[in-house]
Each structure stands twice: as structure tokens, then as C-alpha cells.
Amino acid sequence: MDSKSDLRKKAKCIRKSLSIAEKSKIAIEKIRGNTLYIPAKNVLIYYPLRYELNLLALLDDEKNFYLPRVCGENLQICPFKKGDKLVASSFNICEPCSNFINPRNLDLVVVPALMADKSGFRLGYGGGFYDRFLVENNTVKTILPIAKELIVEELPHEEFDIKIDEIIPV
Incomplete structure (x- = not known):
């Protein structure tokens, strides 16, 4: 079996060859019909x-959405909606500026x-971080x-x- 490091390199190469825009549309459609997402x-x-x-x-869905923000070795969970300001983190990931919430309020993590x-x-x-x-x-x-x-x-x-809990292939 390949090492995790080798698999990461392989995955990054594969992703570059995919139509991410098309896969994203399919993913959104499948998520919206998912039995864990709906409720x-x-x-x-x-x-x-x-x-x-x-x-x-x-x-666009009628739900409360959140984005993660890295704090040390942990994730903080911050409310997020369209138009909210984001800043680039030390990992060059766009993160919210809003206050974080208690993650126990979450129903689902994508x-x-x-x-x-x-x-x-x-x-x-x-x-x-996610683990x-x-x-x-x-x-x-x-x-x-x-x-x-x-x-x-x-x-x-x-x-x-x-x-x-559930892998959604697209």
C-alpha cells in the first residue's frame, strides 16, 4: 500500500485533470438530496x-452555514453567509472574521x-484538524x-x- 504522502501527491495530480466546475455542480445536487443534509x-x-x-x-439554501477557522491545532467554527468578509490564513485558506460558536450546535459537517x-x-x-x-x-x-x-x-x-458517515461520489 502506498504511503499517505505518496497518496496525497497522486490525489493532487488526479484532481488537476478533473472538471472541478462540473463535479461541483453534481456534488451540490447530490448534497441537496442527501438524507443527512435535508434535515x-x-x-x-x-x-x-x-x-x-x-x-x-x-x-443559497435556508440553513445556517459555518466555516472553520484554524486556531493553533484546532478548528473554530464561525457563522458564514454570502458577502461576509474572509481573510487569508497562514495556510492561505480563506477564513471568516466572525466570532466562533460552540460546535455542539452543528448538525452536519461537510x-x-x-x-x-x-x-x-x-x-x-x-x-x-478535522480528525x-x-x-x-x-x-x-x-x-x-x-x-x-x-x-x-x-x-x-x-x-x-x-x-x-457518508461518502458522496461525484
């Missing part, structure tokens, strides 16, 4: 990096990933929309890696 009132999404699925059209496997494990960027967040907030439901080309049979995973 959720408070949803954590992510601001897309280059070659990531852009899910910001979900902001998790980003470089790759996923058929068992529900994901390969992130290696910082462990730490999900360990502390283990009752919140999670979904992961991801290009079919980035889903593999099995990924290497550690005991601290968190399984996603």
Missing part, C-alpha cells in the same frame, strides 16, 4: 482550495479530503462529497482517523 439546520462547509469541490452555492476509501476513511492534507475536531464533536454527522476518481478500495489509516 440539518446548522451545517459546517469549507471554503474551497484550488482543485477542491466548490460547494458555496449551498449558501468534510474536505484529497481521497477517500470505500469504508469511509478519508485522506486529508495531513494536519489532522481532532470530529473526535471532540463525535455526535455530529459527516458527509464527504468527492470525485469518484479519488475513491479507492482502502486507505492506510491510524487509530485516530475518523470514519465519515
Whole structure:
């Protein structure tokens, strides 16, 4: 089995070859029909990096949306709506400026990933931010929309890696 580092490089190459705009549209449609998303009132999404699925059209839905902000080794959860100001973080990720909330209020987390496997494990960027967040907030439901080309049979995973409730292939 390839190392996580090798898999990250491979995933980044694959993502560059995909039609992210088309995959994003499909992801939004599938999320809107998802049984975990439909009843959720408070949803954590992510601001897309280059070659990531852009899910910001979900902001048109009648829900309360939140974006993560990195604080040390943890994620803070901040309210976000269209037009809110964002600033570039030390990781060059757009983050909200608003005050953070108690993450226990979240109903659903839309998790980003470089790759996923058929068992529900994901390969992130290696910082462990989402894994730490999900360990502390283990009752919140999670979904992961991801290009079919980035889903593999099995990924290497550690005991601290968190399984996603539902992978949404696009």
C-alpha cells in the first residue's frame, strides 16, 4: 500500500485533470438530496482550495452555514453567509472574521479530503484538524462529497482517523 504522502501527491495530480466546475455542480445536487443534509439546520462547509469541490452555492439554501477557522491545532467554527468578509490564513485558506460558536450546535459537517476509501476513511492534507475536531464533536454527522476518481478500495489509516458517515461520489 502506498504511503499517505505518496497518496496525497497522486490525489493532487488526479484532481488537476478533473472538471472541478462540473463535479461541483453534481456534488451540490447530490448534497441537496442527501438524507443527512435535508434535515440539518446548522451545517459546517469549507471554503474551497484550488482543485477542491466548490460547494458555496449551498449558501443559497435556508440553513445556517459555518466555516472553520484554524486556531493553533484546532478548528473554530464561525457563522458564514454570502458577502461576509474572509481573510487569508497562514495556510492561505480563506477564513471568516466572525466570532466562533460552540460546535455542539452543528448538525452536519461537510468534510474536505484529497481521497477517500470505500469504508469511509478519508485522506486529508495531513494536519489532522478535522480528525481532532470530529473526535471532540463525535455526535455530529459527516458527509464527504468527492470525485469518484479519488475513491479507492482502502486507505492506510491510524487509530485516530475518523470514519465519515457518508461518502458522496461525484
